[in-house]
Amino acid sequence: MTGATMEARGITCRFAGFVALDSVDITLRPGSISGLIGPNGAGKSTLINALSGAIAPSAGSVSLDGHDVTRMSIVERKRRGLSRSFQKTNIFPDLTLRTQLAVATRAATVKNMDEVAEGLALTELLDVPARDISYGDQRRLDLALALIGRPKVLLLDEPAAGLTAAESRDLARTIKSLVQRWNVTVLLVEHDMEVVFSICEQLYVLHLGKLLTHGDPQTVRANKDVITAYLGSSADEGGDE
């Protein structure tokens, strides 16, 4: 299964007068790995929510493989091959890993539960309830649930959130190998620049709801506006860069 194209045109999200996203355009080519970065409050999670169907944008359109999915529900988008993981771990706490991965697999066309469990080093923990595993394992479980069924488009919302440097590197490597093997289209939101630069082919930079720039990592890194945006809010970042 090859990755699909995902396009967002003019995505605008307004919440009671506050403009979280302002006319954002994103194009994800099949099999590409793109990063979405930006200072805190830039609107990254909002964009992921809009793309995944969690919220309806105030304006703009989203399309998957040429089909307009803007009006489609979360479930409909999932069935068309869109999948996402969560910044704030979003798993099924009382179910064992085996059970929840099995439930996810039953809804998928590609039954790749073993592949995913192995790839994310969860095989030993399959019969443990999710609430009893470590935070790092839970992050990987969150990701695993998104990988079941070999999605065509994968939206990853800070998969390394709260992980140690070593864990993050591990995760980045795992994501890269799985994603390249399946040729999935990926949009990765991350604060951890090491992860971003090790996986992403192109970057989108969001700042205060607007798309600042996009391009390959080296160019973006050197872009003056990007540096200013980050430096300007480096107090929030806590020296992330």
Next chain:
Amino acid sequence: MSAEPMNPSATRRDWTITMPVALLLLAAALASGMAVPMMIASSLLLSLALQAIIEAIFATSVGILIKQNGRISFGQAGFYGAAAYIAALVVERELASPELAIVLALVIPTALAFVLGLLIVKIPGIAFAMVTLAIGQALYEVAYKWRPVTNGDDGLAFSLPDTVFFLDSDIFLSPASMFIVCWCVFVLILFGYAWLSKSPFGQLTEAIRDNPERAQFIGYSITLPRALIYAFAAFVAACAGVLFSLYNGFVSPSIAHWSFSGAGLIMAIIGGPRLIWGPALGAIVYFWIKEVAGDYSDAWPAFVGAILIAVTLLIPSGFGGLLVSLFDRVRRR
């Protein structure tokens, strides 16, 4: 996501039972029920026992919603009463054969619950509980106020014709035989519930219970499964209602009152709602408390209320859960 106290490690020990073993257990369970009247001669005891079983079935209905949907319902008595009344009315007015009466008494509340379920399962937990309370009371009010049909507060008495389902209808009236009937229904319901719980559908509903948002993201629509569970719970309550109706030959609005729903909820919580047999155990404990404490004071509900709070906060897996962990500890020695 649910917090710790309500969610014990019931999933850790997964009993995988093969079909032939399950059927053997079922047969054994049914048979053991048949042995009871042979050992107990007292009609009074058998009568109390079968009433406890009916309440155990009712409590299970409440437990199903808690375990599979993670929801509390204050309205199960409405379905229980509706079933009892439908059976009574159809027989009393001779609208149809007693067999059809029983079928209607089971089908109508279940169908009603399904339709309501489609509307109300989307409502978040607290408001859902309020809505179920309103549903139960609405049904109660119909029984209470629709005098021309239900006889209102005076209640409705009826007698069964000679045969029901090719059996002598006396079996529903004598404690010994009715005990066996109730026991068999009870065992079949518990086995059916256990089977459902372990099935892919049961696992799906528990996933939706744990995290409805993520369930959608992994590709499941979350309204239909929850509505089906609500309907199944109503079906179980209806079974209890029909048994009550057949045995007593008399129905009155109080059986649909929300206080009975409340009692069922207490039974499920005390026994342990995350266990299949937990609510049934709770029903027996509750029955016993009511008999014993009721002799001492009119304020025994305070005792029950205190136990409810204590169990909720301190023994979240209920007395059933305690038994299970005791059993586990003994096994490990």
Next chain:
Amino acid sequence: MLIQVLNGIVYGGLLYLMAVGLVLIFGLREIGNFAHGALFMVGAYVAYTFSGSYWLGAIFAFLILAAMGVVLDAGVFRPLRRQDHMITILVTFGILLVLEAGVTLVFGKDIRSVPAPALLSGTVNLGGSLFPAYRLFVIAVSFSVAIGLSLWLRYTRTGLYVRAACVDPTTTAVQGVDTDRLSLLVVGLGAALAGLAGAVAAPLVAVSPSMGAFIVIESFIVVVIGGLGSFGGAFVAAMLIGQIHNFGVIYIPWAATTFPFLLMMGVLIWRPTGFAGRRI
């Protein structure tokens, strides 16, 4: 006709007092207070205890229930605030049972009656029809509370905090508002209003330990219809349900509770979750 509408407003007013309490408590603590009907009942019994002097009874009902509300918030709601909703439902339900049983122990199960104060025991001539003065008083009380509450919410700083906390408790706490202190006030107020409703209703209804049930269910319906976070909505819904209930009782008695229930189901079909912009 006017009399019937007024009676509907009387009942609606009581529903409003109850509903506001539920909205306040839910707004701040995200807890559905299943003991609210019992608080109403206790208020009525306080009025009964002060049968000789009604006004004292009403005041004490307000104060005692306010104190109970504070204890409830500090002792139950606050420790349980991050728990699963099921736990708070069960605990408040347990409290309801304990309160009912406690009152039964002290006063017994028999129905009591509370006389209206001498000052209001007459009737008023309204365009040819006679209407009990006490019922006008009940209307005055509920309307005063409605006006007072909306003024308070709109024009005082505490009121602003309450409104903010009702809409978004987490952010409000982050802004430095002491939500715990605010909750004590709000839950105390909510409980006090329930007690006041009970004291005010006492001369109109049969006072018994289980009297809370009949009003709390319709109060829940009012809250669901009016919107779980909306005070204005609670008022409108309460007046509406009051009229429907009253007309139902007169013309189609067997459907008196069914109509509000059907209305609730209708509203739920139309707007299944999160009324008045409130994410539950």
